[in-house]
Amino acid sequence: MSLESCLQRRDIWRGRKAAQPGDAVATGFAVLDRHLPGGGWPQHALTEILVEDIAYSPLWLLMPALGEVMPSRPWQAWIAPPAIPYPPGLSQNDLELSKILLISTTDRADILWSAEQALRSRACSAMLCWPGRLHQSATRRLQLAAEYGGGLGICFQDESALNTHSMATLKLHCRNTDDGVRVDLIKCRGGPLRQNLVVQHPSSSFTTEFTTKEGSG
Amino acid sequence: MVRAHQNPGSCPASTPPDRRKPNLEKVPSAALPDALQPTLLDHLWLAISFPFLPLEALGQVKRKQPMAVYTQQGQVYKVVMPNPAATKSGIQAGMTLTEAQTLNPTLHAIPRDVSAENAHLQHLAMLAGDWTSAVSIAEDSLLLDIAGSARLFGGITHLLEQIRSWTASVALAPCISVMPTPAGAVLCARAGKSLCITAKEHIRSAIRELPARALVTDAKRQRSLNRFGINTLGDLLRLPRDGLARRLGPDLVQQLDKLLGQHPDPQTAITPPPVFLQRIVFDTGVANTAQLAPFMEALLEKLQTHLTRYHILAEQLEWHLINESSLSYRIPVYLTQPHRDTPRLMKLSWLAFEKLKTKDFITHLVLRVTRFAPLLPSSRDIFSVLPKTADRGTSLVERLQNRLGRHAVQGLCIQSDHRPEKAWNRCNAGDTGALPYGAQRPLWLLETPRTVRVSQGQLVLGGQQLLLQRQRERICSGWWDNQPVRRDYYHARTAALQAWVFRDLDSGNWYLHGIF
Numbered sequence: 001m002s003l004e005s006c007l008q009r010r011d012i013w014r015g016r017k018a019a020q021p022g023d024a025v026a027t028g029f030a031v032l033d034r035h036l037p038g039g040g041w042p043q044h045a046l047t048e049i050l051v052e053d054i055a056y057s058p059l060w061l062l063m064p065a066l067g068e069v070m071p072s073r074p075w076q077a078w079i080a081p082p083a084i085p086y087p088p089g090l091s092q093n094d095l096e097l098s099k100i101l102l103i104s105t106t107d108r109a110d111i112l113w114s115a116e117q118a119l120r121s122r123a124c125s126a127m128l129c130w131p132g133r134l135h136q137s138a139t140r141r142l143q144l145a146a147e148y149g150g151g152l153g154i155c156f157q158d159e160s161a162l163n164t165h166s167m168a169t170l171k172l173h174c175r176n177t178d179d180g181v182r183v184d185l186i187k188c189r190g191g192p193l194r195q196n197l198v199v200q201h202p203s204s205s206f207t208t209e210f211t212t213k214e215g216s217g
Numbered sequence: 218m219v220r221a222h223q224n225p226g227s228c229p230a231s232t233p234p235d236r237r238k239p240n241l242e243k244v245p246s247a248a249l250p251d252a253l254q255p256t257l258l259d260h261l262w263l264a265i266s267f268p269f270l271p272l273e274a275l276g277q278v279k280r281k282q283p284m285a286v287y288t289q290q291g292q293v294y295k296v297v298m299p300n301p302a303a304t305k306s307g308i309q310a311g312m313t314l315t316e317a318q319t320l321n322p323t324l325h326a327i328p329r330d331v332s333a334e335n336a337h338l339q340h341l342a343m344l345a346g347d348w349t350s351a352v353s354i355a356e357d358s359l360l361l362d363i364a365g366s367a368r369l370f371g372g373i374t375h376l377l378e379q380i381r382s383w384t385a386s387v388a389l390a391p392c393i394s395v396m397p398t399p400a401g402a403v404l405c406a407r408a409g410k411s412l413c414i415t416a417k418e419h420i421r422s423a424i425r426e427l428p429a430r431a432l433v434t435d436a437k438r439q440r441s442l443n444r445f446g447i448n449t450l451g452d453l454l455r456l457p458r459d460g461l462a463r464r465l466g467p468d469l470v471q472q473l474d475k476l477l478g479q480h481p482d483p484q485t486a487i488t489p490p491p492v493f494l495q496r497i498v499f500d501t502g503v504a505n506t507a508q509l510a511p512f513m514e515a516l517l518e519k520l521q522t523h524l525t526r527y528h529i530l531a532e533q534l535e536w537h538l539i540n541e542s543s544l545s546y547r548i549p550v551y552l553t554q555p556h557r558d559t560p561r562l563m564k565l566s567w568l569a570f571e572k573l574k575t576k577d578f579i580t581h582l583v584l585r586v587t588r589f590a591p592l593l594p595s596s597r598d599i600f601s602v603l604p605k606t607a608d609r610g611t612s613l614v615e616r617l618q619n620r621l622g623r624h625a626v627q628g629l630c631i632q633s634d635h636r637p638e639k640a641w642n643r644c645n646a647g648d649t650g651a652l653p654y655g656a657q658r659p660l661w662l663l664e665t666p667r668t669v670r671v672s673q674g675q676l677v678l679g680g681q682q683l684l685l686q687r688q689r690e691r692i693c694s695g696w697w698d699n700q701p702v703r704r705d706y707y708h709a710r711t712a713a714l715q716a717w718v719f720r721d722l723d724s725g726n727w728y729l730h731g732i733f
Contacts, residue, residue, distance in 0.1 A: 059660040074610030086662035087629045087641040091653040098649040121613040176713035
């Protein structure tokens with residue numbers, strides 16, 4: 001086995017700087033880009049995002065990256081989202097709606113199967129899924145599928161998954177703050193586990209609040 | 218004398234004398250059309266007439282009791298077709314029903330069913346597809362272009378024998394006639410004249426003895442012909458064309474030209490709907506669906522042959538499994554892109570089968586395909602890599618749809634409506650809708666807006682205070698379809714999220730509708 005072929009392998013960690021180009025896609029948020037290995041969301045990998053309330057998953061965190069990877073492949077799969085991914089909003093965030101596959105199913109086995117198919121197919125630039133609780137073997141399957149297919153694999157889970165074992169490349173915990181989220185890295189292959197990365201919601205910068213008088217009416 | 222003068226090119230060998238059932242085997246083979254040059258045979262028409270079609274269509278041919286099919290003409294009922302038993306008691310077509318019933322009081326009269334006749338003829342036309350692909354229906358006869366198939370069946374003589382034995386099995390006293398022109402073939406078959414003529418120059422002599430009324434059907438012209446003293450087609454052909462056109466109309470001259478092959482007479486062949494239906498019956502029953510795989514493959518291979526034959530692609534497959542208690546399962550297999558690739562169809566079918574759980578023994582496996590797409594000729598660009606990835610995309614959608622069902626895998630699109638809940642829709646994967654417009658919209662929309670509590674002049678959502686931002690968007694729309702909205706939308710935030718809330722202007726209540 002030559003050195004070159006070793007360097008080609010994705011499962012050999014070579015330190016932060018040596019990551020291959022195309023291994024990560026910039027998140028669009030400077031703090032995250034700085035602290036995530038490879039400088040962004042890992043491609044060819046599964047990322048687990050744990051949130052306080054699954055119904056309010058912070059999609060905005062992914063928008064720049066989803067928009068960036070979208071042109072590369074025919075589809076982007078959204079599997080069992082907790083609410084309606086609202087097309088006008090997605091479109092305003094530069095997502096191409098005709099590339100989105102919305103997969104609605106409540107059966108957990110079907111969700112995992114579709115997620116694996118989507119990741120493995122090499123036809124999806126990204127796969128977002130809301131699988132409920134993920135078993136360790138499921139994270140392994142999805143991680144392997146992502147490594148094979150090369151897309152962006154994202155699973156949203158709630159905080160009950162904080163202490164479970166996971167085979168995902170990246171696992172992070174988002175806590176809501178009043179103008180964005182505070183991100184803790186729980187598992188991060190190839191980088192230190194940073195805590196309290198504050199990411200601002202893009203629309204929070206121009207806010208001036210007021211309490212409405214109409215509120216009483 | 219007239220005839221001798223008229224007949225320079227008659228072909229006695231190929232025009233047997235007026236026997237109802239000529240025996241072609243007795244004709245010297247050298248004179249048979251096989252000896253003709255292939256260039257002459259670009260079209261050769263075989264017409265089959267079914268004199269008892271009205272009876273056959275009603276399935277009443279074999280009855281021994283006297284019967285007649287009648288139809289209403291104005292105020293009277295007229296006999297269209299008596300059966301042989303009725304004919305014996307003197308009943309003829311064209312009699313009124315009353316007359317016929319006077320002749321034989323036991324006559325069983327049935328009304329004519331033209332649609333059944335058409336359906337029966339269609340059915341016969343399908344069967345006739347065994348001999349040639351160009352089968353057309355000429356009113357009450359079938360017309361087969363056998364020029365292309367004569368050789369395949371070992372010459373016209375053999376082909377005729379086979380067709381004769383087939384028609385004898387499906388119809389009563391059919392008449393078969395072969396002619397180089399479609400009109401000629403139909404005319405002879407209808408007149409009950411069984412001929413086999415392959416050269417155009419022999420047509421004239423073959424048809425000259427037929428009564429002129431076989432060609433001229435309307436009563437007024439028949440009367441005129443009677444007045445001219447013209448009884449046979451031979452007499453008619455002898456008349457000068459211009460005079461004939463002036464006296465009886467130019468279309469009659471054209472009809473004669475078509476008869477003799479001097480005027481083109483294109484026929485439209487019937488193309489049968491390429492429905493594919495094949496079944497496998499298991500004598501002992503199959504308990505395990507996994508054991509079905511080889512049989513499915515066999516059926517799919519048959520399907521592929523079928524698709525190749527018709528130059529089409531399958532768009533949707535349907536498997537039917539019938540179990541012992543004759544319950545049937547229908548398993549549709551959806552294809553995003555029509556194709557006819559057996560291994561791929563097998564994979565997709567198998568995915569659809571995986572969901573099926575049955576404990577019963579399966580006795581029938583049926584594959585039915587009714588939706589097809591034409592095969593478009595395509596050329597491949599040797600440098601192009603794109604089609605491969607596109608193909609990968611559709612196969613993913615196919616796989617997902619086959620396991621989860623069609624409705625579960627969809628695309629998203631924008632609709633032009635101001636009401637936020639109607640400004641989007643699900644659509645077929647890959648379809649595009651309207652373009653986005655106007656003000657900023659959230660990324661999540663709640664299917665049903667969530668109520669926001671008001672306490673002490675503050676909006677409270679999930680225990681957290683909701684702060685509104687200054688911009689307000691008023692949406693008043695939808696009066697036309699009885700789902701009107703009158704709302705003021707605000708961007709708002711709690712300690713946890715950026716929200717899109719609205720106040721219903723009618724009720725004054727606050728709701729959470731979306732999350733940014």
